[in-house]
Amino acid sequence: MDSQAIATHPEHAHTEEHPPYLRHHFVTVEQQRETASFGMWLFLLTEIMFFGGMFAAYLIYRNWYYPAFVAGSHQLSIVLGATNTGVLICSSFTMAMGVYSAEMRRRGALVVWLLLTIVLGGIFLGIKADEYHEKWEKHHVPGLNFSVSDFVKQNPAYPDDKPLPLDMAEKAQVYFSLYFAMTGMHALHMVIGISILLVLVVRAWGGAYTEGHMTTIENFGLYWHFVDIVWIFLFPLLYLISRHQ
Amino acid sequence: MSEPTHHEHVVVSPKVYAVIFALLLIFTATTVGASYLELGVFNAVVALAIAVIKAVLVVLFFMHVKYSSKLTKLTVAAGVFTFVVLITMTLTDYMSRAWGLW
Numbered sequence: 001m002d003s004q005a006i007a008t009h010p011e012h013a014h015t016e017e018h019p020p021y022l023r024h025h026f027v028t029v030e031q032q033r034e035t036a037s038f039g040m041w042l043f044l045l046t047e048i049m050f051f052g053g054m055f056a057a058y059l060i061y062r063n064w065y066y067p068a069f070v071a072g073s074h075q076l077s078i079v080l081g082a083t084n085t086g087v088l089i090c091s092s093f094t095m096a097m098g099v100y101s102a103e104m105r106r107r108g109a110l111v112v113w114l115l116l117t118i119v120l121g122g123i124f125l126g127i128k129a130d131e132y133h134e135k136w137e138k139h140h141v142p143g144l145n146f147s148v149s150d151f152v153k154q155n156p157a158y159p160d161d162k163p164l165p166l167d168m169a170e171k172a173q174v175y176f177s178l179y180f181a182m183t184g185m186h187a188l189h190m191v192i193g194i195s196i197l198l199v200l201v202v203r204a205w206g207g208a209y210t211e212g213h214m215t216t217i218e219n220f221g222l223y224w225h226f227v228d229i230v231w232i233f234l235f236p237l238l239y240l241i242s243r244h245q
Numbered sequence: 246m247s248e249p250t251h252h253e254h255v256v257v258s259p260k261v262y263a264v265i266f267a268l269l270l271i272f273t274a275t276t277v278g279a280s281y282l283e284l285g286v287f288n289a290v291v292a293l294a295i296a297v298i299k300a301v302l303v304v305l306f307f308m309h310v311k312y313s314s315k316l317t318k319l320t321v322a323a324g325v326f327t328f329v330v331l332i333t334m335t336l337t338d339y340m341s342r343a344w345g346l347w
Contacts, residue, residue: 034252034314041317045324052328056335078277085273093266096257096307103256218309225307229300235273236292240280244288 021213033215040219044226047189051230054182058237061178065171067164071151072175073241074158075140077131081239084127085231091120092228099221102214107207110217114201117224121194128187135176142173142180179238186234189227196220252314257306265306272299 014020019029026032062069098113139147151169155161164172200220203209209217276295284291305311310321 030252030254033254034316037313038316038320041320041324045320045327048324048328049331052331056332059332059336060339078280082273082277086270089266089269089273092269092303092307093262096262097259100257100259100262222308225303229303232299232303233293233296236276236280236296240276240288240292242288243280244283 019212033218036215036219037222040222044222047226051182051185054178054185055233055237058178058182061171061174062237062241065168065174067162068151068168068171069175070242071155071161071164071169072140072172072179073239074155074161074243075135075138075150076179076239077134078239078243080127080131081235084124085235087120087124087127088228088231091117091124092225094120095221095224099214099217102204102209102217105210105212107204107210110204110210111201114197114204118194118197118201121190121197125187125190125194128183132180135180140172140176142177146173146176148172182234183238186227186230189230193220193224193227196223255309255312257309257312261306265302268302269299272302 017028022029022032026035094113094116098110098117101109101113135141136145138150139145140150148166148169151164151172152166153163163169197220200209200217204217272295276292279291279295280288282288304321310317
């Protein structure tokens with residue numbers, strides 16, 4: 001299709017303003033880039049609303065069953081949660097540096113920054129898996145093996161926490177349901193992101209993004225930063241409830 | 246045929262990224278530290294405020310919105326607005342009825 005157009009209309013060959021990656025339904029490269037970015041932002045807005053629903057549920061149940069939420073939150077490791085927050089912030093930095101490398105047409109640097117992002121994402125998921133395993137072992141998984149015993153007795157790490165009455169202790173299941181739903185959905189987004197990154201690394205190595213067309217890297221960066229922002233809110237809401245004891 | 250709106254493509258310097266990266270880590274330490282202070286109901290306010298500041302830094306600098314076109318900025322603002330509507334209208338709905346514990 002393209003060669004036919006050039007054969008019959010030689011002035012339509014690729015030029016500075018008409019690089020090979022400019023699609024014919026766009027007037028300029030700038031318009032094409034802006035449109036792609038706009039599309040990615042629209043998708044991210046739908047993601048904000050998607051996670052927003054779970055945040056709204058969290059807000060309401062935390063208000064209704066606050067003592068159960070405190071008790072649930074005190075079962076999480078603040079060290080692991082803070083470490084994971086640091087890991088994701090590092091991964092956002094490496095992703096931003098990847099975008100810069102693509103803009104500067106440095107193929108090797110781009111591949112390195114993308115690989116670092118993958119490694120950091122993997123570390124995050126590894127720590128998360130360890131946390132989930134601990135929840136399973138301690139019988140804190142609602143619907144599977146949940147037991148109220150940890151919540152009707154004194155939590156040794158928090159001497160000021162009073163043991164909960166049975167009906168409030170049962171509500172800890174609401175806290176853990178939201179914990180698994182929100183961090184699980186976030187982790188799924190991380191897995192999808194890492195999968196896409198693996199494809200991007202291979203294509204980046206082949207030079208696909210360092211010839212002037214780095215829109216894919218830019219827009220994937222937007223997705224990755226968004227996933228980081230979701231965790232930036234999840235961490236204080238789930239891990240830092242009433243730690244002042 | 247009218248020209249599409251022009252917006253200069255800005256390349257953000259790694260120095261900016263490094264500064265924002267450091268700020269994000271500092272704010273993370275701050276939010277962990279603040280959670281150990283006895284602030285009553287303001288613990289949640291402080292935690293959310295710090296999270297919002299971190300999110301704004303990521304959106305403006307890592308996601309380049311500060312250097313983006315008006316269209317992009319408007320799109321992000323529309324998203325934030327819709328999210329705020331989701332939260333506040335859901336909360337007012339619950340709080341104005343006799344459901345649950347309000």
